[in-house]
Amino acid sequence: MACVPGLGRNRTKQGMAGMATTFSLNGEKRTVEAEPDTPLLWVLRDDLKLTGTKFGCGAALCGACTVHLDGEAVRSCQIQLRDVEARDVTTIEGVKGDIAAAVQAAWIKLDVVQCGYCQSGQVMAAVGLLSQIRKPTDDDINKAMDGNVCRCNTYQRIRAAIHEAAKTLPG
């Protein structure tokens, strides 16, 4: 079990470290010492140095920070550290399995990305969708992906890549 001290938190004026919270991150047990109300997004990025999960709005309006909590796509900017105690968190760095492989292969095959900044969140949302619905319709895709902004507007390719991934997965 790895214990990760908060980024420089021991150097704060108050000299206080946050509380310890333990959860599973990408299949590994991790303990983080940070304020329990810290958004999971910043715990992942600052304390655990996993920068694949992005900040876009901080207000559940863009989906750039999408991770999986117990297998479900959630906005990590809205989840506090205390809420993940003893739960499973998966980020873009650790997402695995047939669905993730199919999604990322389709993303690469169709050259979905432009700036790429939204794409960790898009991939995590797409994996979340395909985990629930194996053969999503366009409407299913609209519903699952509408919260994930892409300012480069790669939506057409995201949609095509989700269908492509679905095709390669067993029904």
Add this chain to the structure above:
Amino acid sequence: MTASTHSGVLTGIFTMTPADAAPEKLQSSRRTFLKLSGAGLVLGMAAPLPGMSGGAEAKAAEALAPNPFLVVAPDNTVTVIIKHLDKGQGAATGLATLVAEELDADWAQIKTEFAPADPVKYKNLAFGVQGVGGSTGLANSYEQYRLAGATAKAMIVAAAARKWSVKASDVKVSKGIVSSGDKSAKLGDLAVLAAAESIPDKPALKDPKDFVYIGKSFPRVDSKAKSTGATKFTIDQQTDDMLVATIVRPPLFGATVKTFDASEAEKINGVIKVLQIPQGVAVIATNTWGALQGQRAVKVTWDESKAEKRGTDEIVTAYKALLDKPGLPARKDGDVEAAFKTANKVISADFEFPYLAHAPLEPLDCVVKTDGKTAEIWTGSQMQTLDHGAACAVLGLKPEAVQLHTVWAGGSFGRRAIADSHFVREACEIAKAYGEPQPVKVMWTREDDIKGGWYRPVYVHRIKAGLDKDGNIVAWQHRIVGQSIIAGTPFESVMVKDAIDHSSVEGASNLPYGIANLTVELHTEKAGVPVLWWRSVGSTHTAHATEHMIDILAKEAGRDPVDFRLAMLSKHPRHAGVLKLAAEKAGWGSKLPDGKFRGVAVHESFKSYVAQIADVSLREDGTPKVERVVCAIDCGVAVNPDVVAAQMEGGIGYGLGAALKGAITMKEGRVEQSNFDGYDVLRMSEMPKVEVYIVPSAEAPTGVGEPGTPVVLPAVANALFSGTGVKTTVLPMTKQKYKGQS
């Protein structure tokens, strides 16, 4: 295929000073280097911040680097040095394609690295400084990067010929393999030998018919890293001792700090310093969450005496009053007033365009590390020369003491191409005021971004046109009122002529239609709102006003919109070419199902020609639903057709989002939007099906990042006009009611 951003490696290669390099080899490499670069800016070996590099280790000193654009290493990698920022438009892929083509490299051996800031080696040949914008990235580099590849290939061929004792003309290179008879070697195997060959003055470029990469769709260099979360953007730069800073920014444009109270902010865990800088009050913390909470906790009293206190309603009203008065002439053909007198029918329409934020998904950010004597900066720098100069000025350091590292950027759409380099400046101000050698990462929140200005300006237009009895346009008077984007920037001397800011009238003053009597006039107004180019700049508004007006006139004339345009485009075959192609592919003229409408528009921007045909219906609530957009583009040689298509798709989505719902409004000077709720953007469910067709061309390549954007608004508006009779004169489209009127 990998891509990394660690340009420190490159400065090492170019200056050839790694301590462990063998002296004799060093000499020959250095000679090779100096021969080409002359007395260009020579930077010291960058000391990469631990954990901040893109991962590439310094390559062996004995590599072939005959020019600043590529390195062929003995490990058989070909690293293409990308002089422009890649913010999603595919600069890295495009420039790498040009080198791979002429070098005959294998696509799998190509890597990319961003170039250091160096206006001598890496200037944009269209601007004279290092930077990219105006969709010039590939166009200005087309020959330069091909020559770079051809130079290296000629040297490798010469080395192979010498080694194998054969004639150079008997040496072939294909997919990274050099061969002659039964002898063969990889490009990298010959790199060291080739470095000792003399550099050819003018290596031959390929005949386009022999192209293996250009014109074919090779995969992007950055797809894998960006699909797996591995790409490091500025916000992802980290070191153990890095500090994070936010800035409390003025609530009104032009307000300044009077006093501030940091007592609450200082209580927040992680906050270590709150200090005043010219741009506001900076909160420095050991972690991002501390910096974000601290930003909210600082209490600032602002001096608003010099601030812009008008709302957007007042600004628009003031602008509209000017529509009745003649402006400065941007174009004058024939005698418009006389033509109006003889016209059979005179029609006039006014148009209003709101402020628009760019809202790249990665908010602005910049990392600065300085010990007071030297500095390093990491940011998604779109205008390296300006950003570097601004950093030197703020830090009081000489150019050679400051290194600027260009980092992958999470979008720009114009926002990072900022003449005053304010986001680099403020980061340097903070690092300087803080005075410690730790790196400081300054990040903007989404609220800072949406409320922070540098918008596409508000414009109002009036177009008055006269038709003769046969329905031909005989007079066209176009008046534009708005703020100048260029005034006060270093580009003013080039882009403002006779008090006309070209960027305010582009797309209008070069109207392609054959109209004998035509004027375009401009009123340049001042407002205290900072403004900036927004993807496709002047065309964001001129394309709509002109192309929507053409459909309004076509209807008056009882003519088909495509035929009406074609009849006036006899002198503009490239406009006509894309228009015909789009019409053919969209099935123009075929009958549409009930409730579906079709509209067309054609426009040239950044020397590329785009026509789009939009199929639109109305949702239950009467708002437009764009179902399909057929897009034809003529951009000269399409270096990578799939990247061209991606830029059209993305550009259409970007323009459509703004058309449907984009507006920044102000009340008493205060911006009313703050995040993606108030300033919503296009979403998955609103993205139309886009089909892109590229006109085959042998012309030099022209821009593709911007030209797709401005055309969709008039195409959709024209579809709605044909189906409902409602004109789209006030943007965004939420300002019109399209339902129940036909």
